[in-house]
Amino acid sequence: MIEAPDISWGALAPLLLVFGAACAGILVEAFVPRALRHPVQVGLALVGTLGALAATVLLAGTREVTAVGALAVDGPALFLQATIAGLGALSVLLFAERALDPARSAFVVSAAVPAGSPRDRELATVPQVQTEVYPLATFAIGGMMLFVASNDLLVMFVALEVLSLPLYLISGLARRRRLLSQEAAVKYFLLGAFASAFFLYGLALVYGAAGSVRLSEVREAVGTDGGGALLVLGLALLVVGLLFKASVAPFHTWTPDVYQGAPTAVTAFMAACTKVAAFGAILRLLYVAFGTAEWTWRPLVYAAAIVSMVVGAVLGLTQTDLKRMLAYSSVAHAGFLLTGVIGLGAAGTGSGLPATMFYLLAYGITTLGAFAVLTLVRDGDGEASHLSQWAGLGARSPVTAAVMTLFLLALAGIPLTAGFTGKFAVFRAAIEQGAWPLTVVALLASAVAAFFYLRVVVLMYFSEPVADGPTVGVPGVPTTLVLAVTATATVALGVLPGAVLDLAERAAIFVG
């Protein structure tokens, strides 16, 4: 007789809501008439994500380990789940935009039709929408939320796959430039599988050394001396798997290609939510399982932070495509986030955890907004993401240019924007841990990165518009809503960050 495990269903409500919505989405795909599918799917995805967001708010303050120790519901988990659910809801809104593309949707009608075939050309102009993207995205959101709450390496791996597989798929769903999109999906899949293998191998080594995959039990095996070569090797491979997801250099190589190829709304989703989830897992792993032997991973994170910041900032300089530029920006920001991880300090005594969580929220909002602006600027072939096409945009569309400028300034970390508050918080945490050389590098990298952000601003305002330049589409309600929310939040988190910083501060205690 096997006893049913004791599961605290209430504490898992955010996860259950999202996964419930995703499963219901599959049924909707099967049974609801085509005409109704789009509104129902969008509604379902929004109900799932926003419901999860509300549930995390209601659960605030919960601290427990449930499902036989597999899941932790604690401050960081809830804060990051709320962040993912909120950003996920905004991404769903971006997917649902129907006013911008003349074919009513940014997603291909039938992904299985070979690109460039007669059938494909026929379908390209059909104003039909494909709705599988919503349950897929909802599954990915659920996987991310599970990822940051997993208290067990195996659950963490399952979550990693649950979040990754739908992402591989929806990266390939672009309606225009399909080959580029499919190439991105395949690359992402191959490299993602490669990274997952590292993670799994690391998991096996840790199990071999510690005799358990439960984070708390791994911690006991680690102790303060690192627990031996096998365990440390396991840690190294686990971290490689996670750094890949977080697009930290040198595991970032997929990022520019995939960000450029995927539909922009999907890129926005990946840039914002995947980053949050990956860093959530990194924080939990390093803090809960290996926090007592901080000296083992500190040099590694230190070096990865520097490499990531330098590579992201320097390579961003010569990009001519805005999506690729933002991809390298994402790499650089991963480095900045790692300075916050350094700020965790020995046994989590530092203020790195709340700082990193705040940074994730701020960066997610800003980068989502920046990609949302990219969807507005279009020419005959779809989005006009080449830098030269943005010349003189400030004269043609002052509001769009102003909003983009706001996001770019925030990404550059200019005061009175969310980006500044976040950078300030993580750099301070790093300095408190004595990592001032790292902070100096981070500041220099920020300065270099500021160049390519500001170059776009200069281009928009101080260049003559190109002759047959792109048009700025009038967004429908969903994108307008996303831009309004992200722009407001970017300013609010820069001007009055106190409440959210305080929230992150109070949430910053891991359980287990």
Place this chain on the structure above:
Amino acid sequence: MSETLPADGLLGWSWLLIALPLAGAAVLLLGGRRTDRWGHLLGTATVGAAFLLALLCTVQLAGQDGTPADVELFTFIATGELDVTAGLLFDPLSAVFVLLITGVGSLIHVYSIGYMAHDPGRRRFFAYLNLFVAAMLLLVLGNSFVALYVGWEGVGLASYLLIAFWYTRPGAATAAKKAFIMNRVGDVGLALAIFIMFAQLGTTSYAGVFGSVGTLAGGTITAIGLLLLLGACGKSGQFPLQAWLPDAMEGPTPVSALIHAATMVTAGVYLIARSAPIYDLTPTARAVVLAVGALTLLIGAIAGCAYDDIKKVLAYSTVSQIGYMFLAVGLGPAGYVAGLAHLLTHGFFKAGLFLGAGSVMHAMDDQVDMRRFGGLWNKLPVTFATFGLGYLALIGFPFLSGYYTKDAIIEAAFDRADVWGWLLGGVAILGAGLTAFYMTRLMLMTFFGRRRWTEGQHPHEAPAVMTVPMILLALGSIGAGFVLVVATPLADWLEPVFGPPEEAAHAIPPVVVAAIVTGVAAIGVLAAWLFVGRREVPVTAPVRVSPVTRAARHALYADAVNESLFMRPGQWLTRALVWVDNRGVDGAVNGLAAGLGGSSSRLGRAQTGFVRTYALGMLGGAVVVAGALLAVTAG
């Protein structure tokens, strides 16, 4: 300044004094063309209302025996140790200034209705004028040096805007820039003084600073005093920062009357009088004030003798008269009241003189060259009468305003009863003689003699809206001195601020001083008549003149000194810095940028687009990570 009362009754509303003109300025500036038709009336009404309120407040202040009222408004800056609460202080000293500003201000607003009647920018003009009044009231009503500073910059801005009111004229634009920049030099001094106060005393409120300034080292107090003086010199056109004031006459004449004669330029005197508790502790700074005042009164008087531009003569006269005031307040407790009394009477008669000059210009198609005037007395009878009264008051004609107040300053100087007292008194008497000379010259060239008008000019008297303010100010030129010195002595009114008036032991009996001053002035008048009145005035200025005249015509080479001492070295410095910036800084930055761009391209080659390359990179990274971690653990 020991005791203050919480403001109740009308004094609690004294913030309205500032708010009314400020609201007027806001409505006029934001309302745009919709307010064109009635904007000037609103502007005048707000200042008039402020004047009435000021009168009522003063009556209440008199009722509580002049005990200052403190009006707390809101916390202006609260950061760390610095806590600046915005508040107003309505005491006898500020009451005097408020009455002067709103009173003369109202008259000049009324006059401007006529003067600017046909100017397309009339609404803008009244908006700036209202802005000025608001800022000037804040300057004199603030209860801390920071509030004063805000008002100080506000009047500087309004002055800049109004000098450049006709900004399409290059002369006006240049003059405004000059005024603004030279004022900046002074403002730096004022700001540094405030910084020192905060650094040393932790407060900037008058009460706090004056209460504890005695605990500072002598050198620090002197530094504060000298820096405040620098600020005062900038705003009041005193040596060495006097050159901007005559150029400021490019602005419309009502502006010259209100800002550059009656009120703003006297802010420096206010600053020094207000800071009396500081200057009382530092004889060194006071000696410098004396020197500045004496020097400036001579410079102004000498330059005034040589100019042919009626407004510039009046401007140099203002420079010179403010020199008298500085001299007075530099004398310390004996001179504060005398200086302020002269400030008030000067406010009346100089404003009247400027309005008269404006009326003359109005009649002569905006001509300002006195060599083109002459014989205007019967064409402009009201202007002639009011201007003449102002003239008599200025040269100290017995029993008119200037007679009482200027003599009081000269007496106070002699009362020092040392060699410096004699020297200063002598300079002041010499200045009185020069004043009589240049003003008589002005009168003779403008109103008497042959008509040297340009062809086709038909001078006519100004409308009542302009003449009535001139008449009222002329009444002030006649009676203000008597009222302030004899009838209701200013000294008694200001007692809560400066302490009881001292019964000075006169080194020379006042009657003798009065006789000497009047005699010297008479000589000046006579000399003017001999040199100017008796002869024919050439229409163009003679070229072959004595070196003295040439120097005076160049205002004793103040501009040349400024240019060679400050402007040229400044230009060299900026050129050198630009060179360093171009070659050094830009070179480094561009080199760095090129280097980063190059490495970016080289690094970018690793991004081949092939999955195999990426996977290899990841594998390499993983190997390094694992190796490094093992190394760390093993080591």
